[in-house]
Amino acid sequence: MAFDRTNGLRDNTLPAGIDRTDAAILGLLQNNARLSIKEIAAEIGLAPSSTHERIRRLRDADILRGVHVEVDPKVLGIGLEALLMIELSKHRRSTVDSFLDEVIQVPEVRFAFLVTGRHDLVVHVVVRDTQHLKDLALDNFTNRPGVARIETSIIFDARRRYELPLLRQLG
Amino acid sequence: MAFDRTNGLRDNTLPAGIDRTDAAILGLLQNNARLSIKEIAAEIGLAPSSTHERIRRLRDADILRGVHVEVDPKVLGIGLEALLMIELSKHRRSTVDSFLDEVIQVPEVRFAFLVTGRHDLVVHVVVRDTQHLKDLALDNFTNRPGVARIETSIIFDARRRYELPLLRQLG
DNA sequence: TCATGATTCCGAATGTCTTCTGGCATTTTT
DNA sequence: AAAAATGCCAGAAGACATTCGGAATCATGA
Numbered sequence: 184m185a186f187d188r189t190n191g192l193r194d195n196t197l198p199a200g201i202d203r204t205d206a207a208i209l210g211l212l213q214n215n216a217r218l219s220i221k222e223i224a225a226e227i228g229l230a231p232s233s234t235h236e237r238i239r240r241l242r243d244a245d246i247l248r249g250v251h252v253e254v255d256p257k258v259l260g261i262g263l264e265a266l267l268m269i270e271l272s273k274h275r276r277s278t279v280d281s282f283l284d285e286v287i288q289v290p291e292v293r294f295a296f297l298v299t300g301r302h303d304l305v306v307h308v309v310v311r312d313t314q315h316l317k318d319l320a321l322d323n324f325t326n327r328p329g330v331a332r333i334e335t336s337i338i339f340d341a342r343r344r345y346e347l348p349l350l351r352q353l354g
Numbered sequence: 355m356a357f358d359r360t361n362g363l364r365d366n367t368l369p370a371g372i373d374r375t376d377a378a379i380l381g382l383l384q385n386n387a388r389l390s391i392k393e394i395a396a397e398i399g400l401a402p403s404s405t406h407e408r409i410r411r412l413r414d415a416d417i418l419r420g421v422h423v424e425v426d427p428k429v430l431g432i433g434l435e436a437l438l439m440i441e442l443s444k445h446r447r448s449t450v451d452s453f454l455d456e457v458i459q460v461p462e463v464r465f466a467f468l469v470t471g472r473h474d475l476v477v478h479v480v481v482r483d484t485q486h487l488k489d490l491a492l493d494n495f496t497n498r499p500g501v502a503r504i505e506t507s508i509i510f511d512a513r514r515r516y517e518l519p520l521l522r523q524l525g
Numbered sequence: 526t527c528a529t530g531a532t533t534c535c536g537a538a539t540g541t542c543t544t545c546t547g548g549c550a551t552t553t554t555t
Numbered sequence: 556a557a558a559a560a561t562g563c564c565a566g567a568a569g570a571c572a573t574t575c576g577g578a579a580t581c582a583t584g585a
Contacts, residue, residue: 201429206430209423209425209430212422212423213422213423213425214422215420215421215422216387216421216422216423217421219541219542219543220542220543220544221541221542221543229563229564230563230564230565231542231543231544231564232543232544232545232546232563232564232565232566233562233563233564235543235544235545236544236562236563237562239544245426246425246426246429247423247424247425248423248424248425248426249386249423249424249516250386250387250388250421250422250423250424251383251384251385251386251387251421251422251424251516252380252383252384252387252418252419252420252421253418253419253420253421253422254380254383254384254417254418254419254518255416255417255419256518258372258417258522259377259380259518259519259520259521259522260520260521260522261518261519261521266467266469266476268471279511280511283511283513284513286513287513287514287515290515290517290519291519292515293514293515293518294512294513294514294515295512295513296437296507296509296511296512297509297510297511297512298437298507298508298509298510299507299508299510300439300505300506300507300508301505301507302507305437305476305507309518309519309521310521311521311522315521334471334472335471336467336469336470336471336472336473336476337469337470337471338467338468338469339468339469339470340450340451340454340467340468341465341466341467341468342454342455342457342458342465342466343458343464343465344458344461344463344464344465345420345422346461347425347427347430347432347464347480348430348432348461348462348480349430349431350430350431350432350480350481350482350486351429351430351431351482390570390571390572391571391572391573392570392571392572400534400535401534401535401536402535402571402572402573403534403535403536403537403572403573403574403575404533404534404535406572406573406574407533407534407573408533410573
């Protein structure tokens with residue numbers, strides 16, 4: 184019997200099929216999702232109806248996914264952000280998925296990454312202040328079964344990019 | 355002369371001034387920015403015109419900020435994500451701001467955090483594959499003046515929350 | 526308590542945008 | 556070459572966002 188060289192990653196959904204124009208639409212919408220179809224159409228040199236049809240197709244194909252607003256954290260009482268670098272105990276490593284699911288339920292958590300390297304998890308949290316950070320770390324993480332160790336990194340500054348790079352040749 | 359107890363953080367913009375209804379609107383829009391004003395109005399029990407006026411005010415006050423779509427990374431040829439944990443050399447620590455500005459220009463970078471602790475920067479990158487990751491790390495980071503050391507953490511899995519917690523009493 | 530002013534809300538009117546339809550041109554398939 | 560499929564456009568119809576005047580509510584102070 185031969186090896187399965189697809190390695191379980193085969194995907195029958197034919198994920199290709201976006202062209203240069205689609206890529207331009209995606210770029211615009213990643214940077215500003217409030218652009219009207221008319222504005223996008225003008226930018227890419229297509230009629231609004233054609234532009235609309237393309238966007239509808241991108242949505243149907245689940246290439247265009249959720250849309251989210253950013254909110255000023257200060258207004259909500261958020262004065263501090265941090266990364267929690269978590270190391271799991273050995274017995275917990277088998278059920279990492281459910282651990283991620285639990286962690287992401289905590290309201291103060293923005294994202295949780297399961298990673299290789301020195302740590303197992305990197306978790307971004309938003310809190311009121313250092314007191315709140317201490318309570319959150321102790322109550323929701325250090326104390327949690329399966330957590331072996333935590334390193335806390337306060338975030339002093341942050342920059343973001345909203346547009347993903349295009350790393351693929353287009354037909 | 356007395357100490358300045360504001361610690362340089364004073365803010366004359368009176369950031370308060372959102373009520374329970376505003377918070378509900380922010381919550382809905384963080385989870386789904388494509389909701390129509392009509393839908394939001396129905397959800398919070400207000401007339402569309404009133405809802406619209408509130409959203410306009412939140413935007414004018416810069417409480418509601420950018421809106422961004424998520425795009426399926428696979429379609430763009432992204433097959434791998436990683437965190438780069440960067441340690442800066444001593445002389446570079448004075449010009450950390452410009453370093454952040456430079457890093458965020460790299461198309462493969464999604465965010466860059468300046469942090470305390472073992473590392474100085476945590477940078478989220480998206481790449482095609484491990485080969486691309488190697489090239490990116492060497493060409494754009496290890497080789498960059500001011501970078502003392504890099505630790506690479508491959509991201510195996512990720513979860514996100516889009517709604518910030520409400521950590522403040524509302525008037 | 527009452528008057529006053531400010532705030533918040535509503536319903537209706539308006540203007541704009543999204544969405545749908547049909548048809549044309551181009552390309553691909555057979 | 557005929558047929559089918561694709562991508563585009565213009566125009567129409569409908570839904571929506573936006574604006575406005577006025578009513579209702581709330582806060583303030585006499």
